[in-house]
Amino acid sequence: MNAATHPSTSLHCLSYWAQKTPDRVYLTQPFPDGSTQDMTWGEAADQVARMAAHLRSLNIPEHSNIALLGRNSAHWVLADLAIWAAGHVSVPLYPTLNGDTAAYILEHSEARLLFLGKMDGTVDGWNDIKGILPVDLPLISLPMSPRRDTPQWTDIVANTAPQPMHSPSPADLATIVYTSGSTGRPKGVMHSFQSLISVADGLKQLFPVNQDDRMLSYLPLAHVAERAAVENLSLFYGFHLYFANSLESFQEDLQRARPTLFFSVPRLWMKFYLAINEKLSPGKQKLLFNLPLVNRLVKKKVLTQLGLNHCRAALTGAAPLSPEIIAWYRNLGLELLEVYGMSENFGYSHSNRPGQTRVGTVGVANPGVEHRIGDNGEVQVKSPGQMLGYYRNEEKTREDLTEDGFLKTGDMGEIDSDGYLRITGRVKDLFKTAKGKYVVPVPLESRFNHPKLEAVCVAGANQPQPCALILLSEETREELATHSNHDELERELTEVLTRVNAEAEPHEKLAFAVVVNEPWRIENGMLTPTLKIKRNVIESHYADRMAGWYDQNRRIVWE
Template identity: 75%
Template sequence: MAVDPCKQTSLHCLYYWADETPDSVYLTQPYPDGRVEDISWKQAADQVSCMAAHLNSLNLPEPSNIGILGKNSAHWVLADLAIWAAGHVSVPLYPTLNGETAAYVLEHSEAKLLFLGKLDGTADGWNDIRNHIPEDLPIISLPMSPRDDTPGWLEIIAGQTPAEPRLPASDKLATIVYTSGSTGRPKGVMHSFRTMISVADGLQQLFPVSSDERMLSYLPLAHVAERAAVETQSLCYGFHLYFANSLETFQADLQRARPTLFFSVPRLWMKFYLGINAKLPPKKQKLLFNLPIIGGAVKKKVLRQLGLDHCRAALTGAAPLSAEIVNWYRNLGLELLEVYGMSENFGYSHANRPGQARAGSVGMANPGVEHRIGEAGEIQVKSPGQMLGYYKNEEKTREDVTEDGFLKTGDMGEIDRDGTLRITGRVKDLFKTSKGKYVVPVPIESRFSHPWAEVVCVAGANQPQPCMMILLSDEARAELLAGADRGVLEQELAAQLDAVNAGCEAHEKVAFVVVVMEPWTMENGMLTPTMKIKRNVIEDFYNQQMDGWFSQKKKVVWEF
């Protein structure tokens, strides 16, 4: 499928749809005061052209790297486009970064200006970041910015004559995406306009997309997954993009959008699942779902309550999701498809196909993608979305890309005879017990499933056997802290542990599970911005307690 010459890049796409469907709504933005703003394709293009004219007037070196810091919003996307229209390179920053890391990204990228967007210091890192922004760095505030002492987007465009956009060449550097960093300093992944738009072209062959779609943008736009699946696709195919206001209004925002396509990460799919379980216990679900006529109606009601009753395809990625949870959603009638990709290939690598999904796998290689298993079982991928390299780090680029152009993913996996890929863990996640035996934690974690267990982490380096830490759902923890009986839950966790161990080799058998007290969040550094566990941080946090847990010789250990 050839790329439309009128839509060579995301910026070309903006002006294409502004000409084709000028009055159709592109962006819908809710505000904290309850107001909801619709921005048409023509309005979006006009705002981008006006901001590009302003950026031109600043006489920045061409091209300059320009930061975008803020939660998802309509003007985050417009700022991204305006940076490109002025001939510059966008550098997104996660809103949950700590101040030190934000300062590092701004310094390493040599950012010449910062667009400061939606932040409030409650569920983001603003209170720390604010003290680490260089005093001499120019700032433009987007709507809902925490700063009112800088030039503002709306004020600037109100008095600005639009500039003729500089439509870029496909191979030009478009963005530097700093990895979410489960370990070490984030790396700056360089993507061209071609690598970005190739993703939308390839995904179209897997999930036919049209201008009639609706999507809700709420996962960090600073990450390639949201940028590829939501921003780039909405621009390429001209569909309506909605935004969420806050965690408290998320359900209402989802109901407003009624998405036809929905992308989420395992942590949130699990939260949805646990929320339904709290209202409709699993035993009752099983009974109702199996009733001939009533079952179908109940399933539709559940999807309607989730806001996903119009959704014809849903994607999950960034971390493993247990086959049991995937099948639960499919039983509801939601086509939940696991996909796989990395920052280094703009999220474009593997996907399960509609009607052909295989739970426990990430599907087959996407159109145009080659894959193979290299040394130590490591997955290697060559993708149309593959990065230009790491910014200012040629040595790391040479280390991670083979001489024949395959990306070393750092993930371990197996490819079956049909070409389906199953991920078995991270190369760096392997650890040795005190008996000298290697343990691969991810497959063990994926087999543990309890309706109250939100996240699990297998650890135990240099211990006789592995152990497993479990974070319960907020609702379950609240009930237990309020004095609910733990006996039944303890029996269920012990039984689930036995079931997991039945499939483990002797050296892999989990000695016990620990029900932890401290929530694992992005704010305390235990989760990445895409809600993957930071295994090394979690292990370091609990390391001193390991010997004490082992000495208790119990199947279930309680931290509270």
């Protein structure tokens, strides 16, 4: 698709490809029984038109908010499109929400109907959510929904004649995306069709994407990153979109998709890295990667094991990924590009570009984006993907936008002479030690790297010095459970602590590192649905133990 032919909204993109390449496969959905289903562009548009006709027959007021809950699936995307095709606004909910937060979003968004998709209560919040669904809220079940006592998508499209789809204006409200809630109640970010499509429109100026590309959708579609980088790109460029069935089948799903473009978040890039280290130790990697005749073969084999040997560009975003890990992937030959964006600008802000990457930065401003640093060191951005505002919260909208229309990101940063942006922390993450000095935790966390660490949280507000709470990888926790001797690991962690402190300001030097016992998960509230640490929850969880850890006067503390 080129600028001359490009449709004005994601819904128009569906119609464009359905007319141009009706028999080309658009969506591939795996099922728990091991089977897969391919759906062409023509079939996708037909189902969307039929469901939209059904929604209109329900006489829901025009431009109503319709909720969408479920893990990623082909029909999640079709439901999103059907909501728009009926002239309504989609409100996606994270499948991992707890019941209280899900109830809040359904009430706050004034949802008139709920599409219920793939949920089972094993790796999602269905067991908690199912009890809070309002009895008067109409439900429509997508394939793989846990509810069979509601109208079913399959039956509806089989028994409803298609009608012409609604044609939205680019300025119309398309969706309300609720933030992942790392602090406080989620906010409803309102986006127009124009802000949604701006990501794909701008991307074509950065590197070529075409209908022959392939992507795998597995991160929450309720988050703007997956919605922008995967759903909307597939609609804009008309490429083949695959879905993952489960965590257990992820490698199989990845091998099926053979993605040419891939998007992931730092926590998962770390998991992939740790999995390779389990099979090929860092010491052996260093040896093999330095052998002239062997290194290319070994690196290709590693990428093949990851399922990324066909990938020509990979993106990482949503949270910082340490420069060392980015460099490791790039050394393998993977064009891993760190990007930056927020729910409030639909993820369209900054990116590193192929051949122009500067590791340790989130790249330069995307086409059409303006950026600057405010008086307090806060990054401010004006983007084509900018939100219309927060739903039912005009006060917060005014608070987060400057008078001249820049978004206050809440991130601290620096812009170098070439325009590359380096994120140095969150404004709200700053904390004071007992000495009255401010500590910026993110840079310290990004430098605290070890092959057996999964996550780090720097804490220590009102203490003499900050400290690091560290979570070992799952494999390492299992290994230590059977072999109680952890002297060697403690020695290595002490070396990491010493290295981090050597680069830190005196007031930022870490007094010690605590190896915590309890894993940080979405389910226990310590991670957001996009796998970022919930700093306030983690700090609160360990607050009553802090004084005792400081009293131990040890470099490495084992909880």
